[in-house]
Amino acid sequence: MTTETQRDRVGKSRPLDKSWLPWGGAPSSKDLFCWYGIWLVFAYSFAMWPLKPWLIGTNPVLLEAMTGAQSAMTAAGAFARVGEAPLALAVAAGIFGMMKFAWVFWLAGRLWGENMLRLLAGPAQEGRAKRRLGLLTRDTPARRWLIGAAVVLEKVPMVPGPLVFASAGWVGMRLPTFLFLNLIGAAAWTGLYTGLGYAIGQPAVEIAETITDQAVWISLAVIVGGLVVQTAMSRFRAARRRS
Template sequence: MSLTTDGQEPQAPHRVPTPWGETAERADIAIALLIGLCVAYSLVLWPLVPALIGSHPLLLEIVGGSTLAEVTMGAHSRLGELPLWIAVVAAVPGSMMFDWVFWWAGRRWGDRALHMLLGRPTTPRGLARREARSARLERMAGRFGPAAVVLAYYLPLPSLLIYAAAGLSGMRLRTFLALDVVGTLLWVGPVVGLGYAIGRPAVDVVHRIDHYATILTIVVIVLVIGAQARRRRLGVG
């Protein structure tokens, strides 16, 4: 047995716990990649909102479930450019695109999925808070699972935690998807209805945003790149 210079046994390197345990199987890798894709997709879509909102709001609504696009499409519906139901239904695919991934994570990884999504605490107090929050989510999923999924957009919790808790509770995928569609419509409907109620003024505001879309997009990209460069520089220093 090798010893350190002070005569003590070397400590094993600290390993960051993973939600799948010691060995990752294909399903675990697939879930991890899909969660990473969800994050990347959101980051890529974010600076495109000002560029697409004026010229292609329907496309933005379909691919991203953008709230601003939903309001805009409601306003266009008020002006008679498309049926109101299309403005509502078009937002569903983009809004719930990755929801099932977090359901799958909860179904496969159990409470370890909640631990991952809640973050890795650095203090004993933070660890205790995470464990307590995870336990509350498990109890909520067991008692109010279907209602929690339907009302996910209105609850004071990140919806992805609710979806993971639904999978943890044993909810079937088809049941989850049906409830998720209902919950998404309950959120999108009033948002599109807001745009319908505003009408022409909402369209005028969006057109003004579109006028400066290129500048806004460049500014957002520069800020993101600058923040990343500063973070790397501080990390190196």
């Protein structure tokens, strides 16, 4: 795995003028491109949540390409089993859905280094966030290989994808290497979930179609639930800052 040395990356952890920005001084065109790209990715991901119930029972292949969601991959595999979608297309769409935005966070780590990792880890550098940073920001050969493995295993619970991708950029992993490792992981996970749906077949199709039949209420519940969770988290953080 080709990497840069710590000295080569000195400029990538610039002192910050504002705690909520990952760069110091005047932003370059690359800074602005990457920063707005990250926010567009987050906005896109949020906007996709209400659409999932509408598409999972009608066009799960399109849904997995748009979201990279495991549930969509499983449904697509089931649709392929009953002859309503090509299996190869279901696998290809899942791989694309998982990989399409990963490079944005790799670029963020490349540009801003540990500053970006701290933003992604969360505002309170204690507990779980502190352990994540301790694991991902120590520049040793073992840590670089660990980050490479984490890129492959990004869908494992407790492995935060954006943080891992930014870490890969920060330690100097080349873009072709990063994309290759990301492709291995995406293909493995897509094959697993698509194969699961293919094995289940018609029952999974019926479940997906039932979800779509109730899409209006499910979408409303997702929107309301997301707003409630965000409000509760904001109040919790404000209370912690006051205490």
